[in-house]
Amino acid sequence: MEMEQNKIPQATAKRLPLYYRFINNLHTQGKSRVSSKELSEAVKVDSATIRRDFSYFGALGKKGYGYNVEYLLSFFRQTLDQDETTEVALIGVGNLGTAFLHYNFTKNNNTKIQIAFDTQSEKIGSVIGNVPIEHIDQLEAKMSNISVAILTVPSSAAQGIADRLVAAGISGILNFTPARITVPEHVRVHHIDLAVELQALVYFLKHYPLEEE
Amino acid sequence: MEMEQNKIPQATAKRLPLYYRFINNLHTQGKSRVSSKELSEAVKVDSATIRRDFSYFGALGKKGYGYNVEYLLSFFRQTLDQDETTEVALIGVGNLGTAFLHYNFTKNNNTKIQIAFDTQSEKIGSVIGNVPIEHIDQLEAKMSNISVAILTVPSSAAQGIADRLVAAGISGILNFTPARITVPEHVRVHHIDLAVELQALVYFLKHYPLEEE
């Protein structure tokens, strides 16, 4: 398909959903026009960076005016494939997994947790946040046409489950376990390591003093 | 205090907790020696990057040998201030907040959620994961000597709570709400935007095809 946008910097790609959400908010509020400066204040990204990011997609704005919210929204909706929903599976219905099931990612978003898996028999068969929970043995059988998984199992189980996901044909894994899993090259893994994030924040506070005034 | 390490790149600083955790694991397993190559495979960071990262702290290893696990561990323990516990407050005991309260960050970590706040009266006074839940009105009164907060309130409440945290003298906020909060320069905010992370992963899958083989 359209591969011409292959040169969009990764740093830019990561910001796109953020832009999209805010533009969506503006549209809901009935605003019809926005400048890179306003956007910058709202999403806390330098305005030059925003203009540069947008420019990878061509000239989306008008000089002296800014950006038309409706146009921007429809453009990003298309670019981020907001019209087709991506189905997601969640593995490990524990503390974190349950929280995600209760959260409606579909608001402002094209992703939907379609099915969840766990080992604990008392959870199997129940439904949390409209998502049915199946036994992990059903993983391979029920994962057809699901290409993204959220991994919230204990870290000791992470690699084993990852291997099974790969065998079942997964494309992407959002890994919340501290385990750095090994997968083939054609599978993309994003790690979100909450303990590391917290510890890094503490480190920054102690060693990178900010302007006291 | 020791400000000489002020020039450690941010990218390096963010990896330190990751290194620390793995070195800790090695030590627990009784390993006494490790090379940058082994570390690299475990934490999925290029071995040259690891050597470079370590080198900002001086010569921690021995050529031809690698790194002594015990030495490395004690060094990082000190560097990451693992001996003093950082007390953390959590605001918003909902789905996500509850999950965090159940999680013991103190394992492998120098941080401890000491107190939580919410508005819902049925939660006040209860204890989740050893953490007492107080009414949000108590925020200012009970936040003395707490310098870090985890923010898991609805996004509509985020800025208001952030302002109160700032007034109460907070230094750092780990913000899980989609709201990009505004704070004075001397307060550090790290955003973890789970919906954005998920959406970004989906975007990468569709637009950055990896090597199929």
Added chain:
DNA sequence: CAATAGTCGTTACGTTTTTCACAATCTCGC
């Protein structure tokens, strides 16, 4: 003890990302 294999620390280089700064262009009120 010499030869070999292993590994670090660092230099040099390439890439990615951010930021500055401003000409080009547009808007809008008068």
Added chain:
DNA sequence: GCGAGATTGTGAAAAACGTAACGACTATTG
């Protein structure tokens, strides 16, 4: 319809980051 003011898009420079490569040194083996 004009001119002052606003804002974009982008070239160029700077900053940040990652990695290949290799000299220097160490451990280990025979």
